[in-house]
Amino acid sequence: MALADIRGGARNEEGIAAALPRLAGRFGARFQTGEAIRAQHAHTTTYIPAQLPDGVVFVENAEEVKAVVSLCAELKVPVIPFGTGSSLEGQVNAPNGGISIDFSNMKRVLEVNAEDLDCTVEPGITREELNVYLRDTGLFFPIDPGANASIGGMTSTRASGTNAVRYGTMKDNVLAVTAVTATGEEIRTARRARKSSAGYDLTRLFVGAEGTLGVLTSITLRLQGIPAVIAGGICGFPTLKDACNAVIMTIQLGIPVARIELVNTLQIKACNAYSGLTLPEQPTLFVEFHGNEESVRLQSEEFGAIAAECGGGAFQWSSDAEERAKLWKARHNVYWSAKALRPGWEAIATDVCVPISRLADCVAETEVDIEEHGLLAPIVGHAGDGNFHVSLVFDDKDPAHVAEVEAFVGRLNARALAMDGTCTGEHGIGQGKQGFLPGELGGTVQLMRQIKQALDPDNILNPGKIFSTLSGN
Structure with a gap:
């Protein structure tokens, strides 16, 4: 993605130059302008280029936030809120420079x-x-x-x-x-x-x-x-469609499942290697139920019957906290396990969401796309709400490979929108998904711009995110 495509407007050199000494005078050591600190407050986990703020202020209360924003409003300088930096679509980048507000000292x-x-x-x-x-x-x-x-x-x-x-x-x-x-x-x-x-x-x-x-x-x-009893387990299936059918039946029958995660064959292989598991390498559902002992037992038995009807293997479930923790730790480590498939390469995680009835089609078509283009990209999904993630492992030093990844993300989003889905179920738009928002919402994007203009006429609040403030972009 070209830098020009994700700018939020013109950089205000005069205002930034005036803001830096005033913030330093107010916050002392809690205001930093060193390059290393600024780099830590920019986005670096995808092919979106990192765009550094001009300074970082570590606020400690709401009054200090008001002081920073008031000063930046006076000088028309951007402010970019920063939590832990775990967002995935460039939300913490500073395309026009400005001041990053770090909230790590505001956690009461x-x-x-x-x-x-x-x-x-x-x-x-x-x-x-x-x-x-x-x-x-x-x-x-x-x-x-x-x-x-x-x-x-x-x-x-x-x-x-x-x-x-x-x-x-x-x-x-x-x-x-x-x-x-x-x-x-x-x-x-x-x-x-x-x-x-x-x-x-x-x-x-x-x-x-x-x-x-x-x-x-x-x-x-x-x-x-906190539930009195938490039970969870796994169930393998011959095909992705079988696994997705089990999900659809579970939701339609009103079984109050707490988590139901779809993991494709390649991701199971990656989890086994990275997390020391020995799961059969096939499409698998990770499932969890919350309740009391009797309700959890009944829910698990009902899900097991559904899984069997859909061609699944035995549903192996347990209320043992240690066993469950090992499985869910492996699920939460899918990014790192995917990256470990090709040491030295980078990985990005992208997501889409479709109606549950279209989940099997969308995931299956995506797997075909990955195979046809020779990509390395495991899939996991929050199957209960139709949301799934693709972890693309790629050579970030090869422009041609980066272009292939970007092209795949474009096809993935077009596929989801064609199925009446969304270009992001939970990662947000940020900078990375801006190009897909007009295709999803059409003229509604212009209404969003009008709201933004009404509340932030000088475009100082995290500019360049969700959409360009320029009509038609």
Whole structure:
């Protein structure tokens, strides 16, 4: 992708030059301009080129966020929120330079309301840190995108993950946010009530906005009770279609599966090699159920019967925490196991999502595409909601190979859209998926631009993400 394709507008050299000494004076050692620090706050995990900010400020509270945004608004300098840097589509790049706001020092749990099953946190806390904090309350936050991402980043990209089939995505689990707007004002989008008809649903406007409409300073989350029993296991199938049919039947029959993950043959081979497993090399479903002892047993038996009807092997399940942890660790390490298939090469993960009824077709056609073009690309999927990921392993030093990977991503997205799907189920648009958004939403993209223009007329909030501010781009 050419750099010119992902710029957010013109670089404001004068404003940036004025901002740097003022931020240094205000924040001292918590404001850094060294190249190494700036490089750590740019995107480097795909073929999208890294675009460094001009400075990084490590904020510690909402008042400091307001101060940074107010200064940048005065000088018309971009601000780019940064959580852990685990986003996959260039969301933390600084195409016009500017100031990266690092939230690693803003990770307090501000409030836990156990009776109401909710909590309010600062954006820098990661999902694992939050669940460690909540452990003694008997509650947990269920959204698990795999990476130990920050809650602010997960909110901004509308993340989901392996538990989404039962617990939903971030849009279903964020009750309210506070955010600093482009004027430096902090707003709150909602109260803690579980429902409201009071005006526009601004919470969901900010969830998934990727920092382009405001900088989040707190997030109020819906929590769940830790299940009394968690059981999980695996089941192999002769073909991908058989595995997908088992998923469709499971969902249609209303079995409350917590996770149901599709792993193709090549990814099973990679998991075996990287994680020390000995799974049969065939399309496989990783499944998990939450509940009490009796409900989990019944759900597992029902799924086993469905799997058998669809040609699957014996469903091997267990409520042993250590056995389950080993399987799910292997599932969460699929990126690294894919990369290990060809040492010295890079890997990128891309995703699409289709209606569940089209999942088998989309995955099967994608496997044919991979084989016909000689690509190395294992597949995993959140089969319960039609979302799947392709991990492309490629030689990033070979421009021709990079071009082949980009061409494949284009075909993959076109395939998903042709099946009435989406170009991204959970990674977000960022910079990498911008070219596919007009094909998915058409003229609606122009409405998004109008919202952006109304809330951020000087285009200082994470510019160059989701869409170009220039009409027609």
